[in-house]
Amino acid sequence: MTNPKSNELLFCALGGSGEIGMNVTLYGHNGKWLMVDCGVTFADAHYPGIDVILPDLRFIEERLDDLVGVVLTHGHEDHIGALPYLAEDLGVPLYATPFTAGLIRGKLEEERIEDRVPIKLVSPEQPFNVGPFKVQVVPLSHSIPEANALLIETKAAKVFHTGDWKLDATPVIGAPASPEQLTAIGDRGIDVLVCDSTNVFNAEASGSEASVRQGLTESVARARARVVVTTFASNAARLHTLGQVAQETGRKLCVTGRSLDRIIRVAKATGYLKDFPDTIDVDTAMRLPRNRVLIVATGGQGEPRAALARIADGSHQIGLDAGDMVIFSAKQIPGNEVAIGRIQNQLAAKGVEMVTEKQAHVHVSGHPGRPELEKMYGWIRPKALVPVHGEMRHLMEHARFGNAKGIRHTLVQTDGDLVRLAPGAPEKIGDVAVGRLVLDGDVILPADGGTINERRRIAVNGQISVGIAVDRNGRAGGVPEIRVQGVPVEDEREPFLAEAAEAATEAMSGRARDRDRLREDVRLAVRRVATRWTGKKPVVDVVIVQV
Incomplete structure (x- = not known):
């Protein structure tokens, strides 16, 4: 394959298209490549002994002299989680806003490579150049601070790459771009909208993060004993809300889980959670009267080593008994139903009451429903739409929805499809090598190589x-x-x-x-x-x- 020409803009997903998670996107122009995000996905029973799956970057690793940088949209694991294992070999700067940079830096420190991977801080107020690409981060709402879309400009075309997003008129943390600001971006003439497809089947808007506070407060207020709330650790806005709920219901706040500690530390260091209440340790929490403590724990997706799983099986310092309550302030990620059900059954056997989004308004999604997608189309007014961040059913439905709402050109692509975004309408022009790697202990291996296949055979037979x-x-x-x-x-x-x-x-x-x-x-x-x-x-x- 020849290098991208000066009059064209190429696009290729090495992860995140045709699947949910492990997002890695390449843009090619004038002989150079720009990477957007570098995330992981999480393993299931098909990968025995494996927790984390990484993208196979062999296509761009064969062209490292032409890679100019990696721009990160936000700090979720499916967008930054592969950096500790792959960034050093890429050998280019990482570009991120302060909160995301803080999360990345912590990961690099754990791998002891923080001095070998440069991180450059960026802000919405200051566009920056990375090789032949001019990039501006555009703040949008999501379930983590500093989620950003990217306005990517080249001589060949302008792209609005949304990353993960939603609309929130009353955000708890951060200040997303206003409709007027997004309309002004659309006025500049956007050739292609590369857009999140996760919730395209949702007929309703995702809802505001601020609306969750009442449902959580009411649920905790009626509890007569110990309460555990599990949520995504990265949702600093939800943590802020839970701090308020604890104060309003007269309970002391206890936080358990390394990822929660890390998020709170980075959030405070970058100017968030300034009025977050002082927390108590687990020992203190267990000595308090049962109706005077609110515990926030990791593990709402059924992760076997997270705090909630250990609380459920009785191996954690925190104990729950009949009459206690667990609130699942998070939506089940597809594929985690069995693991979550196992934990819920263990809790039910103890007589613990459980509250999910089906019983009370204790969660809102971080991704756009159809009304939000339609509004974004109207503000950005792209000539073409390329759906990403979804399985094939999401991508196809998003393309149909975009066509129905007046976007003339749509292109459904999957990992490994090489697409020319400009000049002309987007079209597939080739295929590149893609795949999965697994992190097996401290070793990175092919996901379907000899070691994992042998392990599968042993597990089965x-x-x-x-x-x-x-x-x-x-x-x-x-x-x-x-x-x-x-x-x-x-x-x-x-x-x-x-x-x-x-x-x-x-x-x-x-x-x-x-x-x-x-x-x-x-x-x-x-x-x-x-x-x-x-x-x-x-x-x-x-x-x-x-x-």
Whole structure:
């Protein structure tokens, strides 16, 4: 593929299109590339032993001399979470507003690379140049401070890249761009709107963050015992509201969870949460009368190691009993239903009352519903729409909605589609390499490479180890040693092992063979026994020891 030309603007999502999360977008112009965001997504049972999934950046890693920078729209994990693992290799500055920069800096410090990754602070008042791209951050509302759209200008075209956003007439934190300011941006002539599609199926607007305060206050006020509220740690506005709720209901505030501590620390350092009440530690909270404490905990998405999961299973310092209350001040992220349900069942078994957005107004979304999308179209008036941040069903529906509301050109693309945004109407012109990487402990691996595939096979079928001995002439002998893990022979383990050992012995007998042939003969013999007994095909490893 040739480098982007001086008269064209290219677009390519390496993550975040055709999926929710792991957002990475490239813009190409005049031989250079600009990256917007670099996030992660979170693993499910398909990736045993894995928590975090990273984008495969091989396309741009092969063109690092042409990458001019990474601009971050906001501080959510699906937009900045991959930076601690990938930013140093990219070797370019990161551009972020102060709150987002504070979160990134903390991540880089944990990896001890803060001195090797430059962060440049930007503000809405000051456009900045990154190579051939002129960029201006435009503040919008979202469920985290300093969420920004990007106005990206080149000689070929102007793009309004929304990032994650919503409309909020009464924001609790921050000052989003007004309709007049967004209209003025539209007056400059926007060629393409690259827009969040997460809530395109919602017929109603997302609602104001300020509206949640009453529902939370009423729920906490009627509680007669201990109250735990779980919410997204990054939602500093919700934390501000919970501080007010605690004061209004006469309860002391306790915060538990490292991510909550980090958000509060960075928010205060960058001028937010100035009137947040003093908090108490867990030990103090547990000594107070049950009706005098409000606890904010991480883990509302069912994360197994987060505070709420440990509270539910009884392994946390905070204990809940019958009559206590847990408020889920967050919406379930698709895919987390089972994990959340498990925690809720554990809480229910204790007699804990649960309040979700279905029982009370305790949450509003951070993404735009259809009325908000329509308003943005009217202010920005783009010639073309490229939906992002959604699964295929979201992207297709967003394109249909944009067409219905008068946007002439729409283009549905997915990760790896190389798109020419200008000149002319957006069109796909090629494909680039994309994929997923996993963070496995401290090692980054291909998501569908040998290690993870082996782990999947072991998880599904179990594993058998066979130890055999050979003499210096290559002849096998003695009694094979066999161990099994995860093979369903619990009730008949000893007879199974005896038959497997007999099969291995028979496979070892006869002529001398090279070690590879001997190993394969024994492996197949033992696996045939396992398949006959269980109907499964476990992973069989044969270890040969010379005696």
